[in-house]
Amino acid sequence: MNKYYTITELTREFGVSTRTLRFYEDEGLVQPERRGRTRLFRQADRRLIQEILRGRRIGFTIAEIREIIQVYKDPPGEEGQLKLLMKRVDEKRNELRQKRKDIEETLNELDNVEEACLTRLAEIGVST
Amino acid sequence: MNKYYTITELTREFGVSTRTLRFYEDEGLVQPERRGRTRLFRQADRRLIQEILRGRRIGFTIAEIREIIQVYKDPPGEEGQLKLLMKRVDEKRNELRQKRKDIEETLNELDNVEEACLTRLAEIGVST
């Protein structure tokens, strides 16, 4: 059946504005089809948007996200390009591992904060 | 001995600019002492900066970081405030868990990209 999605269906699903999706199109991240001037998003576009938003959540810039999409769309074939790409991939991975560590540590801290809150509440004599 | 750090010592240690550290002071995140007009950072300031930068890496805004610092500096004592804080902590934790999941997934994808690169290189006949 190959369903089409309207822009507002997707904004509702992902909790973003139409402006945002149009912005992503302007930036060349997605290329929905058109019927007249209306955008028609396919499954592929929808999945792409999921990936874009995931990238956004972990702090990738639009440029970085576009780069990643590019690599999937047409992977480099030449040795120099491939090695460069691998280097960039390795850097990104290190960055993400650091970020993951930062998150673990912060999660632990937040656990402590919660503990402290519970303790304090108990002191005041509030049963949780 | 209670050593003081100059602003440039810290910029070198953490790889940030003096502008950044002054900005954090303007935003009320750190309060180094002064000798004349010169800032003198203590160990406590230094550790605080570490935490600020960690927060920054995982995408916290200055306002959020300030809020966290505030909670440490003077924790709420009243029931309503405590419960509110716990709610905010819980939200933050969920957000961070999502982010961690996003990172895991992206790390896996990057592994695949690397694999693909190696395969392609082997195809071209390059020994890695």
Place this chain on the structure above:
DNA sequence: AGCGGCTTTTACGTAAAAGTCAATTTTTCT
């Protein structure tokens, strides 16, 4: 006293990623 180097303050600038608004279309419903 002069120099180099670091520091300060003030003030304006900027890039990224949208948000907002107004003026048109276009589509949908009856």
Place this chain on the structure above:
DNA sequence: AGAAAAATTGACTTTTACGTAAAAGCCGCT
């Protein structure tokens, strides 16, 4: 067909987190 609802476009604005440039102060050294 005609009104209402939804979508598009373009221009302008906003927010965050600093960057940058100018003009000057302080400090140790020679």
